[in-house]
Amino acid sequence: MASPDMRTPWLSSAVESFGGSFKIHIxxxxxxxxxxxxxxxxxxxxxxxxxxxxxxxxxxxxxxSKATNPRQLSNSDCVPNEAKDTWDKLFKEGYGxxxxxxxxxxxxxxxxxxxxxxxxxxxxxxxxxxxVKNGIRCIKIPGVPRDAxxxxxxxxxxxxxxxxxxxxxxxxxxVLSHAYSVxxxxxxxISHLEQGWLNLENVxxxxxxxxxxxxxxxxxxxxxMIVRNFKNISSTEGWKVMxxxxxxxxxxxxxxxxxxxxxxxxxxxxxxxxxxxxxxxxAMEALVHICxxxxxxxxxxxxVLKASQAACSFPACKGLETLxxxxxSCKIRVPGGCVHCKRMWQLLELxxxxxxxxxxxxxxxxxxxxxxxxQQTKKDAAKxxxxxxKVNAAKNAVSLFSSRRADL
Numbered sequence: 001m002a003s004p005d006m007r008t009p010w011l012s013s014a015v016e017s018f019g020g021s022f023k024i025h026i027x028x029x030x031x032x033x034x035x036x037x038x039x040x041x042x043x044x045x046x047x048x049x050x051x052x053x054x055x056x057x058x059x060x061x062x063x064x065s066k067a068t069n070p071r072q073l074s075n076s077d078c079v080p081n082e083a084k085d086t087w088d089k090l091f092k093e094g095y096g097x098x099x100x101x102x103x104x105x106x107x108x109x110x111x112x113x114x115x116x117x118x119x120x121x122x123x124x125x126x127x128x129x130x131x132v133k134n135g136i137r138c139i140k141i142p143g144v145p146r147d148a149x150x151x152x153x154x155x156x157x158x159x160x161x162x163x164x165x166x167x168x169x170x171x172x173x174x175v176l177s178h179a180y181s182v183x184x185x186x187x188x189x190i191s192h193l194e195q196g197w198l199n200l201e202n203v204x205x206x207x208x209x210x211x212x213x214x215x216x217x218x219x220x221x222x223x224x225m226i227v228r229n230f231k232n233i234s235s236t237e238g239w240k241v242m243x244x245x246x247x248x249x250x251x252x253x254x255x256x257x258x259x260x261x262x263x264x265x266x267x268x269x270x271x272x273x274x275x276x277x278x279x280x281x282x283a284m285e286a287l288v289h290i291c292x293x294x295x296x297x298x299x300x301x302x303x304v305l306k307a308s309q310a311a312c313s314f315p316a317c318k319g320l321e322t323l324x325x326x327x328x329s330c331k332i333r334v335p336g337g338c339v340h341c342k343r344m345w346q347l348l349e350l351x352x353x354x355x356x357x358x359x360x361x362x363x364x365x366x367x368x369x370x371x372x373x374x375q376q377t378k379k380d381a382a383k384x385x386x387x388x389x390k391v392n393a394a395k396n397a398v399s400l401f402s403s404r405r406a407d408l
Contacts, residue, residue, distance in 0.1 A: 087158040099127060100138045101153060103146040109153055113137060119156040122180045141176070148172035155185050170197060171209055178213035190218050198222065200229055204238035208246070226253055227260045277394040282316040284351055284391070289314050290324065291363045298324060320347075353388050 094110030101109040117124030123139075130137045141149050148169035155161055155173075166173065170189050177186035193206060198221065207222035209215075226233050233239055243250045290298055295312050298321050327344040352369030355361050373381070 084158045084160055088154065088160055091154050091157040098136060100136055101149060102138060102140040103149050104142055104144070105146050107146055108138070109146075109150055111153055116153075116156060120180045120182055123156075144172050144176065145169065148176070152176045152180075152182075152185070156182065159184065161188075166192060167197065171202075171205065174209055174213055174215075178215075186213070186215070190215055193218060194221050198225060200225075200233050201236055201238065203233060204236065204242050208242065208249070211249075223253070223256055227257055230257050273390075274394060274397075277390045278398065279316065280347075280350065280387075280391050281394045281398065282314065283320055283347055284354060286314040286316040286320045287347060287351055287363060289317060290320065295321065323347075349384075350387065350391070353384055354391065 097110030098113050099111040099116060101111055113127055117127060126139050127137050130139050147165065151161055151165045151169055152173055170192055173185060174189040177189060198206060203222050203225050207219060210218040210222060289295060295317050323340060323344055326340050330338055330341050332338040332341060348365050349369045351363050352366045355366055358367045358370050
């Protein structure tokens with residue numbers, strides 16, 4: 001069956017008629033939700049003086065929300081820079097510090113118990129369980145370079161960071177933000193990685209950290225990059241290490257690559273099928289054109305043909321003209337005997353199944369195939385029905401595209 005035509009003129013005209021019949025004005029007063037009470041003063045009263053009435057305050061400006069672009073994270077919030085500088089100075093000078101954070105190189109970073117407890121509940125729990133010696137609590141953050149720990153603690157104080165430190169230690173900071181429950185720092189790290197810091201060399205390491213740090217969006221970014229650049233990434237050192245340490249992850253990635261390749265093949269196959277159905281649609285139009293109007297040197301008997309006339313606008317007309325000439329002069333001509341004649345028989349039958357006016361149609365054998373359809377098996381009829389629906393779908397797609405291009 002032919003797919004329904006998406007162009008419905010009655011609907012568009014109804015919409016235009018509706019829009020033209022009603023004229024709606026939206027008043028600003030109707031948007032007010034606060035009820036107002038009007039006070040009237042007696043003009044004869046001595047307290048009434050129109051010159052004493054103050055001017056109304058200016059209208060408030062537009063309030064720009066920071067949620068306009070949720071992916072864009074800035075280094076500064078609505079907190080004034082002076083306040084951030086103060087907290088940054090407190091971190092760098094360590095004035096009144098009552099915590100020492102010991103790093104892998106044996107050095108320590110001074111900090112403040114109250115601030116760390118508020119900024120990170122996990123750190124606060126560790127500090128609460130630590131022993132106090134000479135008024136100082138000591139905890140150790142192992143497995144991370146000292147500069148990365150320093151950048152992490154600084155962020156807890158002022159939410160500030162150096163771009164160079166962030167780029168150098170972004171993976172360490174991602175792990176620390178997840179381990180010590182600092183959501184803002186985690187979002188900053190993920191945003192930087194998604195916006196250009198991912199590359200072919202570090203994508204495997206980032207993928208493993210993203211899976212362990214509960215970052216599903218970043219995980220999806222990494223998988224897409226691996227699928228698109230699998231050949232180059234599979235030869236990196238990170239892939240080789242991952243293959244030995246985590247073969248399950250390697251198997252999952254290979255399955256993603258195979259699935260993506262299958263989808264690509266299916267997509268290309270559908271594109272080729274659409275091309276075939278479009279060619280069949282063009283062949284049907286050219287066949288009707290040749291049998292009804294004639295085209296240069298070939299056409300119906302009652303038409304005067306001129307070889308000197310301009311070429312027609314049907315793209316399939318030239319190829320179909322050659323096929324018709326062969327069909328008219330072939331000595332075999334039986335279905336199944338000649339490949340070219342068999343193709344011509346199929347085109348004639350397809351036209352007969354699409355044609356809505358067999359009594360007036362000038363295409364040869366149109367009514368013959370209409371009668372033949374009544375004698376076919378259900379299996380053959382179902383196959384032809386699917387083919388006709390695909391050709392009609394291609395026809396509707398072409399007409400819809402042409403109408404949109406004409407509107408532009």
